[in-house]
Amino acid sequence: NAGVTQTPKFRILKIGQSMTLQCTQDMNHNYMYWYRQDPGMGLKLIYYSVGAGITDKGEVPNGYNVSRSTTEDFPLRLELAAPSQTSVYFCASSSAAGQGGMNEQYFGPGTRLTVT
Amino acid sequence: DAKTTQPTSMDCAEGRAANLPCNHSTISGNEYVYWYRQIHSQGPQYIIHGLKNNETNEMASLIITEDRKSSTLILPHATLRDTAVYYCIVRAHYNQGGKLIFGQGTELSVKP
Numbered sequence: 674n675a676g677v678t679q680t681p682k683f684r685i686l687k688i689g690q691s692m693t694l695q696c697t698q699d700m701n702h703n704y705m706y707w708y709r710q711d712p713g714m715g716l717k718l719i720y721y722s723v724g725a726g727i728t729d730k731g732e733v734p735n736g737y738n739v740s741r742s743t744t745e746d747f748p749l750r751l752e753l754a755a756p757s758q759t760s761v762y763f764c765a766s767s768s769a770a771g772q773g774g775m776n777e778q779y780f781g782p783g784t785r786l787t788v789t
Numbered sequence: 790d791a792k793t794t795q796p797t798s799m800d801c802a803e804g805r806a807a808n809l810p811c812n813h814s815t816i817s818g819n820e821y822v823y824w825y826r827q828i829h830s831q832g833p834q835y836i837i838h839g840l841k842n843n844e845t846n847e848m849a850s851l852i853i854t855e856d857r858k859s860s861t862l863i864l865p866h867a868t869l870r871d872t873a874v875y876y877c878i879v880r881a882h883y884n885q886g887g888k889l890i891f892g893q894g895t896e897l898s899v900k901p
Contacts, residue, residue: 715876715894716833718888731888761830777835778825778833778835778887781832782831
């Protein structure tokens, strides 16, 4: 299994541009997540999905949109990019939380985005 | 989900046990303690989790106090590759969507 893959690895955007960060997992996981991590900080949840067709907001959803048309893919859309969206973006997936509270999230390698 | 408090940074000598503390004094009975680590800006990696009992796996041991208000992650024989930021996270098992709330974690430096 490739696990969780993210593209692109790096991107520089100009203010006001838009882009889509791609995330794909091949583990047949129902749950998928998008996080952002600013320098020296912990991860903050942007959006998550508990299955195809179902998405919900996390802690910091403003300025982002998501869709989940298949189990495998969970793209993150940035509209009208702003310097405050300069960050590292991580996608993660997990199977449905099982017995014993098990909820291991598998993370992708991240996308480093700079908005100037 | 309860908040957690961790030291900002710690050092450990290579080959020694690394003991990483975490306070979660407002934890409730149905909340689990999870530990993840993040090596050099890679995606975080799951280490271990527990509810009440101590837990051990191939990576680490988790010791939870009897009152569950604090816990300690133990890396028994730390290596240079264990240098990372370690996150202690408390989460209710019924938390919709399995969301994890990351704090700032403890930056562990393993030194030769």
